[in-house]
Amino acid sequence: MGMYGLINKAVEGLVRSKFGDATWDRIRNRAGLPDEPFISMEQYDDKTTYDLVGAASAELGAPAEAILEEFGIYWVKYTAEGGYGELMKSAGKTFPEFLRNLDQMHTRVKLAFPHLAPPSFAVSDETANSLTLAYYSHRPGLAPLVVGLLRGLGDRFQIDVSARTERVEGARPHDRFLVTWRPRA
Amino acid sequence: MTTPGKDLDAMPDVKLVRELFPFCFTLDADMKIAMVGERWQSLEPSVCVGASFHDVLEIERPTGIAGEADIVARAGDVFLVSLRARPDFKLRGQFVPRAECSCGGRLLFIGGPWIRQVSDMPRLGLGISDFPPHDPRGDFLVLLQTQESTMADLKQLNARLRKAGEELDLRTREMEREMKLRADLEAQLRQSQKMEAIGRLAGGIAHDFNNILMAVQGYVALSLSRVTPTDPVRAWIEEIRKAADRAANLTRQLLAFSRQQVLRPQALDLALEMREFEKLLRPLLGERINLTVEAEDDLGFVWADGAAINQIVMNLAVNARDAMPHGGDLEIRLRVRKDIPTRTLREAGFVELSVRDTGTGMDDATKARAFEPFFTTKEPGKGSGLGLAQVYGLVEQCGGVIEVDTEVGKGTTFRVILPRNEAREAPLPQAVAPSAQGGRGERLLLVEDEPLVRKLLEQLLSRAGYQVTASSDPVEALSLVQSGVGFEIVVTDVVMASMTGPELMQKLEAHGGEIPTVFMSGHTEDEFIRSGALKPHQRFMSKPFVPSDLLLQVRQLIESRSQSV
Numbered sequence: 097m098g099m100y101g102l103i104n105k106a107v108e109g110l111v112r113s114k115f116g117d118a119t120w121d122r123i124r125n126r127a128g129l130p131d132e133p134f135i136s137m138e139q140y141d142d143k144t145t146y147d148l149v150g151a152a153s154a155e156l157g158a159p160a161e162a163i164l165e166e167f168g169i170y171w172v173k174y175t176a177e178g179g180y181g182e183l184m185k186s187a188g189k190t191f192p193e194f195l196r197n198l199d200q201m202h203t204r205v206k207l208a209f210p211h212l213a214p215p216s217f218a219v220s221d222e223t224a225n226s227l228t229l230a231y232y233s234h235r236p237g238l239a240p241l242v243v244g245l246l247r248g249l250g251d252r253f254q255i256d257v258s259a260r261t262e263r264v265e266g267a268r269p270h271d272r273f274l275v276t277w278r279p280r281a
Numbered sequence: 282m283t284t285p286g287k288d289l290d291a292m293p294d295v296k297l298v299r300e301l302f303p304f305c306f307t308l309d310a311d312m313k314i315a316m317v318g319e320r321w322q323s324l325e326p327s328v329c330v331g332a333s334f335h336d337v338l339e340i341e342r343p344t345g346i347a348g349e350a351d352i353v354a355r356a357g358d359v360f361l362v363s364l365r366a367r368p369d370f371k372l373r374g375q376f377v378p379r380a381e382c383s384c385g386g387r388l389l390f391i392g393g394p395w396i397r398q399v400s401d402m403p404r405l406g407l408g409i410s411d412f413p414p415h416d417p418r419g420d421f422l423v424l425l426q427t428q429e430s431t432m433a434d435l436k437q438l439n440a441r442l443r444k445a446g447e448e449l450d451l452r453t454r455e456m457e458r459e460m461k462l463r464a465d466l467e468a469q470l471r472q473s474q475k476m477e478a479i480g481r482l483a484g485g486i487a488h489d490f491n492n493i494l495m496a497v498q499g500y501v502a503l504s505l506s507r508v509t510p511t512d513p514v515r516a517w518i519e520e521i522r523k524a525a526d527r528a529a530n531l532t533r534q535l536l537a538f539s540r541q542q543v544l545r546p547q548a549l550d551l552a553l554e555m556r557e558f559e560k561l562l563r564p565l566l567g568e569r570i571n572l573t574v575e576a577e578d579d580l581g582f583v584w585a586d587g588a589a590i591n592q593i594v595m596n597l598a599v600n601a602r603d604a605m606p607h608g609g610d611l612e613i614r615l616r617v618r619k620d621i622p623t624r625t626l627r628e629a630g631f632v633e634l635s636v637r638d639t640g641t642g643m644d645d646a647t648k649a650r651a652f653e654p655f656f657t658t659k660e661p662g663k664g665s666g667l668g669l670a671q672v673y674g675l676v677e678q679c680g681g682v683i684e685v686d687t688e689v690g691k692g693t694t695f696r697v698i699l700p701r702n703e704a705r706e707a708p709l710p711q712a713v714a715p716s717a718q719g720g721r722g723e724r725l726l727l728v729e730d731e732p733l734v735r736k737l738l739e740q741l742l743s744r745a746g747y748q749v750t751a752s753s754d755p756v757e758a759l760s761l762v763q764s765g766v767g768f769e770i771v772v773t774d775v776v777m778a779s780m781t782g783p784e785l786m787q788k789l790e791a792h793g794g795e796i797p798t799v800f801m802s803g804h805t806e807d808e809f810i811r812s813g814a815l816k817p818h819q820r821f822m823s824k825p826f827v828p829s830d831l832l833l834q835v836r837q838l839i840e841s842r843s844q845s846v
Contacts, residue, residue: 133441136434179430182400183423186409197410204409207420208427 098139100209105134106178107148110170119155126151139211142235161240168244172252184252191253191277192227195219226276229259232268239263239271246275254280301413304372304393307386308334312349315386324406327366339363341371352388353378361395370405371395393418399426476652480674483654487532488776491803492731494532494825497525499737502828503744529825532803534667535654536823537592537674546679548702549585551615551632552576558591559613562598569608570601576615582702583632585679590634593675596668597636597695603659604640604693612637618698630701631681637694643687651685672697719832720746723839724766727751728758728773728785729801734824738772741828747835755780762789768796770839772831775802786819797838799831818842 111120124131127147134140149167153160176184187201188194195217202214215233222228231242243259250257260274295316298305303320312334321328327337340346342361355376362372374392394407399422402408412419501522508515559574566572594613601611614637619630643651643658650656652673657666672695676683680700687693725747729735732753739751750766752758756779762768771789773782780788782800789796795818803824815821818841820834 133438135438137431179433180426182398182402183409183426186399186402186407186422188408188410193408193410197408200414201409201423204420204423205427207424208431 099142099145101134101138102136106171106174123151123155164240165244168241169248172248229273229275231271256280302391306390308388309386337365352376483535487535488803490532491824494525494529496733496737498825534671537671546584546586548582549587551583552580554587566602571610574613580615583699584702589675593672596672601638609639631698632701634697635694639692642689642691642693644689648687722748723769724748726768726771728755730777745832755785759788770797772799775800797842799834
């Protein structure tokens with residue numbers, strides 16, 4: 097399975113903006129990657145991204161989960177500022193609307209990124225300030241990233257988001273997030 | 282005709298159509314809206330059941346549509362319909378004529394927002410969910426948007442590549458410049474090492490020759506003083522003298538090239554020196570050479586030996602003359618140069634003395650060897666090949682550099698660059714005219730380890746009236762003085778096995794005070810001699826010299842001493 101360079105570019109952007117160019121160089125070296133720019137439309141092995149996260153975790157002395165969550169927050173900002181802002185605007189004017197359209201958005205984006213293997217999202221049990229989000233992914237261990245995404249969307253829609261993660265096993269194993277929010281003070 | 286109204290909502294077919302086509306509507310025979318899709322209510326409430334089509338909507342294309350019959354006639358065509366309340370909101374779709382349409386009305390419009398890019402959605406109050414899954418326009422809009430982002434990404438990448446390419450070009454050019462500079466420096470170093478080696482060799486040979494020539498010239502002088510003017514042998518001796526003089530001149534040039542000529546540098550007004558020298562130069566060049574001498578104002582002084590400068594200009598001028606057998610222009614120009622980088626902080630800058638001719642010029646191979654001793658392009662017997670070698674050595678010895686620009690058929694320019702001196706006035710010459718060359722019984726210590734020369738000088742000085750004590754060893758000479766023997770003057774060789782002449786004099790003077798001294802050498806390795814660091818009561822004579830010159834120097838020193846005492 098592969099990931100588009102866009103993801104790795106975002107990881108690079110996160111490290112450079114938060115920790116500086118020198119830290120990025122050390123992380124890249126630790127991950128054994130050459131000093132070359134990532135290309136958004138090019139496919140990279142999933143291992144590249146996992147190695148980067150592992151190297152960042154070692155270099156920054158933070159658990160991989162924290163790195164993934166931080167990346168989730170950054171990803172919302174990165175895509176909104178990095179040329180996908182209009183698309184995100186079209187995905188919804190509110191937090192729950194956005195989450196409802198997220199799956200459809202990924203499906204449509206696949207037209208442009210034919211090798212994209214995006215996760216699936218399903219919204220249920222929606223109330224005025226809560227919902228349940230089911231997250232189905234081929235890739236293991238990325239639930240903290242979704243928590244980061246939800247928090248990043250909270251920033252986007254000016255709300256404080258809390259999410260409780262549950263692992264659901266069975267015929268279709270997935271992660272389930274019990275999401276609540278309230279307007280930001 | 283079907284009755285329009287809320288009852289339609291209950292019909293399953295109508296519900297399905299309204300969900301699938303959220304922007305649909307139907308028209309009845311009098312062009313009134315009979316049913317609307319579910320999106321109209323929130324988007325534009327004026328589009329509602331019962332409203333007149335022409336009041337709320339307008340068909341932009343096809344043109345010339347007046348009523349139901351026209352629409353039916355163009356059924357199947359693409360229609361562009363705009364909202365009267367919001368002219369920028371357009372629908373794209375088609376009318377489906379249905380005589381018995383379960384949706385109510387006779388014409389069903391199926392279509393969706395006419396939109397070109399995702400960024401228009403917020404302005405129009407739309408979102409991606411307004412394009413139902415069966416509507417591929419939503420996908421195409423997303424595709425366009427992502428491709429636009431990709432294009433922006435590629436443009437950014439392209440800009441980075443271009444910048445990297447420019448940097449690479451710049452670095453390549455810098456590297457090329459550095460490589461050329463390094464190659465030039467290496468070539469200069471090789472040339473300098475070669476010249477140094479040749480110089481050492483030439484200097485060594487000249488030294489040995491000078492001692493021999495000293496003896497030859499000395500005995501010739503003694504012989505000439507003994508033979509009568511009518512003696513037929515006198516003419517032969519004169520020929521020997523001339524030959525020895527020529528040989529002495531050659532060795533002098535060799536010594537100059539090897540930077541072992543003794544110089545007496547001083548603050549020199551180069552412009553004045555050149556104006557004086559011009560008078561001597563003109564007759565030498567002949568009438569076919571047009572000589573101009575130009576000097577910048579405020580040229581200042583250089584620290585150099587005047588005789589060496591004249592020798593440099595003379596050799597360059599003679600070379601220029603020989604390069605212009607049919608005549609031409611010879612230009613000597615003096616100017617201040619402050620654009621020369623130097624490792625030391627030299628605010629005074631440099632003075633450039635350029636000698637430019639319009640002669641034959643040199644090819645690269647000739648230019649590369651121009652300063653080598655004995656290299657000449659002149660016919661055999663016309664040139665020794667030592668002129669430019671001598672120039673090279675003298676310039677270096679004056680602390681300067683020499684550059685040459687030349688082009689075959691165009692001419693040659695030699696540029697001698699000398700350190701400028703801060704002095705404001707040239708020193709006044711100090712000379713004491715001797716009353717006579719002969720001695721008056723003064724005690725003279727002669728120290729010379731070369732038997733041929735020692736014997737000659739002992740005879741010469743004794744005959745001239747001095748009381749000569751000759752020694753072959755400086756240590757012996759030193760003990761002689763330390764035992765109490767006094768001398769009015771010392772004549773000593775410089776380079777000797779047990780002790781050098783200057784070392785001997787240092788010890789002698791430490792014992793008994795200053796003694797007028799004449800140093801002589803055929804080879805001036807000693808830095809104190811070459812740098813001209815002689816004290817006022819000391820002289821240096823370069824071997825070979827004619828006996829009368831030595832007698833003159835000895836006499837001058839003795840008389841200066843007696844005047845100052």
